[in-house]
Amino acid sequence: MPDTERPGESFDIVLNVDLSKRTSELAERNLALLDEHGVTAVDVLGSVGSGKTTLINRMIERLKGRRRIGVIAGDITTRIDAERIEVQGVPVLQIQTGGTCHLDADVVRRALERVDLDAIDLLIIENVGNLICPAAFPVGAHQRLLILSVTEGPHMAVKHPIMVRQADVAVINKIDLAEAMEVALERLSEDVRGVNPEIDVVLTNARAGEGVDDVIAALGL
Ligand code: MG
Ligand code: ZN
Numbered sequence: 001m002p003d004t005e006r007p008g009e010s011f012d013i014v015l016n017v018d019l020s021k022r023t024s025e026l027a028e029r030n031l032a033l034l035d036e037h038g039v040t041a042v043d044v045l046g047s048v049g050s051g052k053t054t055l056i057n058r059m060i061e062r063l064k065g066r067r068r069i070g071v072i073a074g075d076i077t078t079r080i081d082a083e084r085i086e087v088q089g090v091p092v093l094q095i096q097t098g099g100t101c102h103l104d105a106d107v108v109r110r111a112l113e114r115v116d117l118d119a120i121d122l123l124i125i126e127n128v129g130n131l132i133c134p135a136a137f138p139v140g141a142h143q144r145l146l147i148l149s150v151t152e153g154p155h156m157a158v159k160h161p162i163m164v165r166q167a168d169v170a171v172i173n174k175i176d177l178a179e180a181m182e183v184a185l186e187r188l189s190e191d192v193r194g195v196n197p198e199i200d201v202v203l204t205n206a207r208a209g210e211g212v213d214d215v216i217a218a219l220g221l
Pocket of ligand 2 (some may be wrong): 101102133134154
């Protein structure tokens with residue numbers, strides 16, 4: 001241990017810049033492909049159990065009359081989310097990442113080859129449930145929708161600043177449980193805006209459908 005480091009001190013690790021450059025180039029290419037076909041893509045991010053699939057389903061229920069929707073669902077091993085969404089009658093492509101804890105632009109490009117992009121105009125991408133590394137892997141979506149759940153405690157925004165900074169819309173979900181979880185919604189909303197002053201914050205109880213129209217409006221869909 002260098003003598004500048006002592007037990008109890010902390011230090012920062014800087015991400016590999018080359019990897020980050022390559023992944024953003026691939027993401028740009030995905031965006032160009034989507035634009036060519038007139039498809040708007042939304043990358044949905046949130047921890048396991050935050051309510052990503054539930055919110056996606058509620059959004060599809062409201063949007064499917066006026067938008068042609070397709071879904072790409074990322075998961076490490078299961079098809080549970082894809083099966084929950086398929087009942088809506090929209091095309092769902094499941095990506096099982098086989099251990100990888102995020103989607104990346106290359107995996108999404110290969111998925112896009114299997115989606116009929118002329119048959120849809122809105123693509124919803126459910127990322128793998130995790131708020132750490134997806135921040136470093138843009139998939140090539142027009143907007144990033146971040147879901148924080150009050151069940152994750154009061155410090156989610158300040159503990160995931162990179163993710164919050166990259167998101168366009170932040171949903172605070174399961175607000176019906178805020179009191180039981182001792183989470184102050186105003187405080188959490190302020191934390192989110194403190195990290196990213198540009199972001200739209202929407203409070204939802206996705207299971208009950210509360211706030212879902214506001215999410216759709218915030219995304220401009
Ligand atoms: Mg899910
Ligand atoms: Zn990962």
